[in-house]
Amino acid sequence: MLSDRRSFLEKMAQVGALGLLPTVPALAAVSSVSAEEKNHFVAGPYLQNMGTQAVTVMWITHKNCFSWVEYGAGTYTSKREFGYSNGLIEANNRINKITLSGLAPGAEHKYRIVSTEILGYKGSKVEFGETITSPMYGFKTPAENEQEFKLVIFNDIHDRPQIIPQLLYRHGYTGNKRDYDFVVFNGDCFDWVTEESQMVEHLIKPSVDIFASEMPFILTQGNHECRGRFSRHIPAYFAYPDDKYYYAFTRGPVRFVILDSGEDKTDDSVEYGGLSAFDRYRETQAKWLEKEIESIDFKKAPFRVVLIHISPYHSGDWHGTMHCRQVFGPLLNRAKIDLQVSGHTHRYGTYNANADHNYPIVIGGGPLEGNRTLIKLHATAKELNLKMIRDDGEVVGKYTISKKNRT
Numbered sequence: 001m002l003s004d005r006r007s008f009l010e011k012m013a014q015v016g017a018l019g020l021l022p023t024v025p026a027l028a029a030v031s032s033v034s035a036e037e038k039n040h041f042v043a044g045p046y047l048q049n050m051g052t053q054a055v056t057v058m059w060i061t062h063k064n065c066f067s068w069v070e071y072g073a074g075t076y077t078s079k080r081e082f083g084y085s086n087g088l089i090e091a092n093n094r095i096n097k098i099t100l101s102g103l104a105p106g107a108e109h110k111y112r113i114v115s116t117e118i119l120g121y122k123g124s125k126v127e128f129g130e131t132i133t134s135p136m137y138g139f140k141t142p143a144e145n146e147q148e149f150k151l152v153i154f155n156d157i158h159d160r161p162q163i164i165p166q167l168l169y170r171h172g173y174t175g176n177k178r179d180y181d182f183v184v185f186n187g188d189c190f191d192w193v194t195e196e197s198q199m200v201e202h203l204i205k206p207s208v209d210i211f212a213s214e215m216p217f218i219l220t221q222g223n224h225e226c227r228g229r230f231s232r233h234i235p236a237y238f239a240y241p242d243d244k245y246y247y248a249f250t251r252g253p254v255r256f257v258i259l260d261s262g263e264d265k266t267d268d269s270v271e272y273g274g275l276s277a278f279d280r281y282r283e284t285q286a287k288w289l290e291k292e293i294e295s296i297d298f299k300k301a302p303f304r305v306v307l308i309h310i311s312p313y314h315s316g317d318w319h320g321t322m323h324c325r326q327v328f329g330p331l332l333n334r335a336k337i338d339l340q341v342s343g344h345t346h347r348y349g350t351y352n353a354n355a356d357h358n359y360p361i362v363i364g365g366g367p368l369e370g371n372r373t374l375i376k377l378h379a380t381a382k383e384l385n386l387k388m389i390r391d392d393g394e395v396v397g398k399y400t401i402s403k404k405n406r407t
Contacts, residue, residue, distance in 0.1 A: 048239035058097050060196075060200065065115035065117050071100055077136070106143030117132075150180045154186065155187055168374070172376075180376070187343050189202065190202060190225060220260070226276075246259050259307070285327070303403070310342065312328050
């Protein structure tokens, strides 16, 4: 295998494919990289954007590298994949985002990550350093006709990474088996995002330690992800369809719609120095949402679930809430969604359909002990079951939604 890697690197160098400069996030984090310390995996691998035939594998290296994934069905890793842009293979970077496509649906896959340090350049020649390789990991793609899945939802962790293992190990398992297929972090994982190590230590590493090398997770943007000097670099560390925080995807019988509620303050708030345009951003999302709810994938889905950090209802009367209500409220009512799941208020609660919203709303708790919640969603072809469990194990919210006849 070592000779194969050497041969592969030599071929890549011969075609001049390694000439990328570091990306902005890589440069932003370079001050924390010690020249004396040996190269190693800082975090990962962690899975993103898993579909029936594709998944994105991400990881972070200590030093700039050329990296790839070795993968295959069953126990074999006969294939290699790397990232590329405009004909150039991604290299001389630390943050790796490599998509494996053409996978068999509903099948087991094995993979490992490999990174070779780039020491420098002499003219057009690339100087390579040591190669590091991870252990083997595995994941299973969803079946095309998947009839059942489970997910768990966190919200408002606010830089308390211990919440992730505490709630997952306490309430995310049945016996020794994980009771979920993927995980959602529904906003406000941080207070103010100031540096890479904060994202790594407070979200990525705790997730990798428990599940994220084998099961994907989603980070939706909360208002606190909008704050801090490193907030604009967050998208580099996660994989989003079309590189947007708002999107839709189908998993089994559920069509998920992810909306970005943005900040709760006005765009002219002094905290942001005039560098916010969330009103315009939410209005842009509303135009996208109007098209999404008319799409075939949305209309044919047995269930429709919206994930949004700030609920347009039952979240106070700050500007962000009221603007979400203005731009998203009428569309979500027209869409006849089955369920909305939110956070933000730090007060867990369930709210039945009423004159304002014709769908139930579930809002998770906050970061303090006794108020932390884990929301568990179990979808089958006939039924959607939700339980909101407080950290002491008490069920503080529950819904059972039966499949409707769509017209």
